[in-house]
Amino acid sequence: MVQGVSEIAAMCVGLVGLIGVAATTGMPMWKVTAFIEENIIVMETRWEGLWMNCYRQANIRMQCKVYDSLLFLPPELQAARGLMCCSLALSGIGLVVALAGMRCMSCFRGNQHAKTVILMVAGGMQFTACICVFIPVSWTGHVIIRDFYNPLLIDAQRRELGEALYIGWVTGAFLFASALLFLCRRMPADKGSFDVYNPPNLLSYRPTQGKPTLMSVLSPPYGVKCNDQGKYNCL
Template sequence: MRKRLIQISGFLISSLGWLFVLCTMAMDYWRITKIGGQGGSFIIKVAWYWSNLWSDCYTDSAAVTNCRDYPVLWNVAYYVQAVRGLLMCGLTIGFFAVVCCFVGMECTYIGGSDKTKDKVLFAGAVLHFVGGMSDIAAYCLYINRIARTAFARRVASGVLRYELGPPVFLGLAGCFFILVGAVLYAVTVYKVIRRGSRVVQAGDAHTYMAPPSRGRTIYSGYYKPSKLNGSNYMGSGRSSAQLSKLSQATPTKPSDRDAFV
């Protein structure tokens, strides 16, 4: 029951993280800056410049927004292309990770035996980790690009100093949820897989073999077949004639010990 609850929690947390990452690709205000807004006249003019992964936009104080979509792929800035590619790769890997984890969870009745389901779930956890790291690399690349301009001592004329917008922080939170979900998945199946590998290694290393009998059994030490006559047997120090005499003797009266009993 505890294993099932941990897996369900991991599924919900990781799915929420992928939802956050997916939403950031369609959100605006990845970077934003403001120009103007200082007094000196009756009409205060303010302009906001902001961008996302698909366009650059401008909003004035009258709430009028004008956007310029990015041109074809090979004319877009290299870091924007890299961020797009890393996010798309991470989402693709995350799709297969969600499917594998759904099949490998204990509460689902598909996927085969428990051992097979544990292996599939562990593979899904690895895919979650790889996809989450791909998304983290995308957000870190975008942050590095913005920070290099924002903290530079001198910039060229016409270059704006942008600040990070909400989608970047939301995406980082989603990556954190994805990694937490992957850890919860791995915790529930790591011990089972490790224990199974130990059993296989122990069985391969120590193989039981019966000791050689060398033609001697537990009965052959006391009753050996005679080499001369197969129907006669040699006992321990007694001949066959003595054994036959003893078998023919019948007691006529009870001994003292039997009488006492």
């Protein structure tokens, strides 16, 4: 009962993490324009993401433009593209694999050892997806904070932490919790069997009372014995 509840909880938490990874990957709010001076009138706001940068002016709709070249991006955003895509794929495949190991599914029914191994594999994939989220988000946050306090940069070149970074950190926590729920389980002692057909034990066969057996049918009748030529002779 407890393991069944933990499996459902792990699936729900992992699904929330998968949605968070997709949102973090697609959002352009990784780097936001920093307003440092005393002027509180904001005329233009700029966001920089993994796939596009967006501008928004006062009383004007947001306008976004996809990056023309991958090499134009800074190194942390180039690495973040690959890692976030890997995290999205690992999290999605991990949840699909975990479906086969749940108790409510008919796959490998009666073989708890195989189901436990499948769930642990899914937990490992969720943990790897968690690492693939934390690395680019933390790296990008470190670069933003470092450049913010760099005296060689002007105020227009400084950026602040965007909303996508905070969502990424929360998403990594959800994926880590899902991985723990999948991995923290006891391995059953009985490994079970993958055989679809189990042949009966012929050595334990016992004849039914009152029915002739094969040996009694083939044996000669009472009072008759076989000679050397295999023919029946009377006693």
